[in-house]
Structure formats: C-alpha cells, structure tokens
C-alpha cells in the first residue's frame with residue numbers, strides 16, 4: 341500500500357474532508373437561488389469576520405491576480421508607490437508596479453529580517469506616496485512584517501497613503517482585522533491558511549480604497565476592475581464572469597469551520613503550533629531563517645545543517661511520506677519551506693516532525709537516535 345503523502349508545502353495546504361465534500365456537490369447554475377444565497381452568505385461572513393465597513397471581492401484566480409487587482413483600482417501610471425519587501429513576493433510587487441509604470445520605490449531587508457519601522461517612516465517623508473505595499477508573511481523567508489505597527493504609523497502620520505497588505509500567506513492564520521489595522525486593501529488566495537483548494541482570489545477593499553476607485557474613473561484593466569465586480573458581490577444573481585461555483589461552496593464550508601473554531605482561537609493555535617514546530621526543529625539541528633522578532637506562525641523556512649543536499653533530503657523525506665517545498669531565490673538549495681497553516685491538526689504536525697527527524701537519522705545527520713523510529 342502506498343503511504344499517504346502529507347503535503348506540507350506553503351500552499352496548497354491540506355484540505356479538510358468536509359470542504360472536499362462541499363465541493364463535490366453537483367455544480368449548480370450560478371443563478372440558482374440556493375447558490376446565490378450561499379455566495380451572499382460567504383461575502384457577508386468575509387466582511388464581518390475580517391471586520392470591514394468596505395466590500396469584498398471573490399473571483400476566480402490566484403493570489404497574483406489579487407496582487408494586481410489591489411494596485412490597479414487605486415493607482416494610475418506615474419503614481420508614487422512604496423513597497424516594503426521582505427523577500428521574493430515583496431519583490432514581485434515591484435515587478436508588477438514596473439509593468440504598470442508606477443513610480444515605485446522599494447525598501448528591502450536582508451532575507452530573514454524586517455525593514456525597521458523608522459526606516460519606513462523616513463522614506464514616507466521623502467515623497468508624496470499614494471500607496472504603501474507590504475507582504476504580511478513573505479513565503480520565501482517566513483518573515484512576518486509588523487503589519488499592525490505599519491498600519492498605526494500610516495493612520496497617525498500619513499493618512500493619505502493607502503495601505504495594501506498581501507495576506508496570501510497569512511489571512512486566516514495571522515491576526516488581521518482590516519479597519520482596525522488601518523488596512524485599505526487586504527487580499528489572499530484560497531489555497532493557504534483558509535484551507536480551500538487553489539483557484540480563488542479574495543480581496544477586501546476598505547472605504548478609502550473604494551472611494552479612490554471612484555475617483556479614478558475608467559481604468560485600463562477589465563477583469564479585475566472593482567466596478568465590474570461590485571454589483572455581482574452585492575447581488576450574485578447578476579452576471580459579469582462565471583463564478584467558480586464549487587470553490588465558493590468550499591469557501592463557505594471553510595468559513596463555517598473557522599467560525600466553529602473561532603478566529604481568535606485559530607490565530608492562537610497557529611502561534612502555539614509554530615512555536616512548537618520551530619523549537620523542535622532547532623532541537624534537531626536545523627535553524628530558522630527568520631529572526632525571532634519576526635517569525636511567521638504560518639510557515640517555517642528551515643535552514644539545513646552544513647553539508648545536507650536539499651534534493652537528497654527532500655527525496656528521503658518523501659519516502660517518509662512528507663512533501664515540503666524548496667527554497668526560493670538566494671536560498672534555493674539552502675533551506676526547505678514547511679507550511680503549517682490552515683486546517684492541519686496536531687497528529688499531522690507530530691507525524692511531520694517525526695518524519696523530519698527520521699530523515700536526518702537516515703542521512704546520518706542526527707546526533708541522538710530519533711525519538712520515534714519504527715524498524716519497518
């Protein structure tokens with residue numbers, strides 16, 4: 341019998357049975373009254389749970405589509421934008437801004453660290469920025485940005501700068517409440533801490549962002565224009581583009597599970613689990629790329645001890661039934677990325693940690709014997 345693979349990459353994350361079941365319903369017309377009611381309840385829940393007076397957009401696409409959507413509805417070519425980058429996905433924002441001909445400046449940290457708040461404040465004083473963009477958790481580094489503190493800085497001192505927060509690797513795992521944080525646009529993809537299969541881009545726009553969209557008039561992007569989607573989000577029986585019916589059911593069930601757990605409990609669970617995972621990995625001889633003051637609760641980017649070959653390690657780990665992702669950019673070959681977000685339970689976490697330890701042992705890289713090492 342084949343071993344079940346525990347897919348512990350940073351998305352897609354394991355999908356709960358009840359979500360799979362919700363998805364497997366026979367596809368309905370998007371005008372079906374039952375589906376329309378379901379879509380409306382999803383939209384209502386998303387706004388209530390992440391606490392915004394603004395609106396939410398749920399459209400077919402991946403996180404990158406949402407990145408683009410977050411920019412084009414509030415910015416025009418030539419507008420000054422500040423990107424605070426803590427890795428690969430922050431840098432992707434810079435690339436998109438260049439495609440759109442914005443006047444983009446970037447503040448980057450060394451991988452594993454954050455850009456200090458004072459540096460962000462100094463930069464904001466230098467130009468009349470229209471927006472500041474930051475990735476809450478950069479998946480390439482496992483660094484969590486001080487997203488609440490940045491929000492406070494903007495609210496207190498730069499209220500005209502719109503705040504875009506990339507929540508693709510955080511929303512549903514790290515604490516985020518949109519209006520309270522001072523965030524104007526938050527977005528995520530379905531496949532990460534919400535625990536839904538890939539395919540949905542979810543974007544919240546607060547009142548200031550919606551106001552800004554109005555002022556822009558006609559924009560040059562079509563599929564990701566707020567104006568095209570807003571009537572559908574308010575009344576899903578209307579048509580703009582065919583909604584991914586089964587994925588919206590999956591999201592409805594994912595939100596039900598989150599409400600059952602409680603969002604605050606879910607944030608606390610992610611924090612507790614990540615601390616347990618990270619300290620156990622350190623005990624085994626690995627180290628964590630992100631410095632202690634900025635470690636994410638949703639992902640660990642785990643540096644190999646000297647002399648371990650990444651491909652060999654990941655292949656040996658697959659034999660133990662666990663799939664992790666390789667490092668990106670300058671850390672390709674030097675670390676693996678372990679996702680621990682969404683609907684993963686502690687049985688899974690224990691199995692994954694035991695598999696990692698056994699893999700080190702099999703490669704002759706463990707000083708002590710593994711704590712759990714059946715001789716099959």
Ligand code: PMP
Nearest residue numbers: 402403404429477479508509529
């Ligand atoms: N932002 C972050 C923080 C991400 O982790 C990712 C995907 N790993 C993206 C954006 C892009 O999302 P997608 O791959 O769904 O397009």
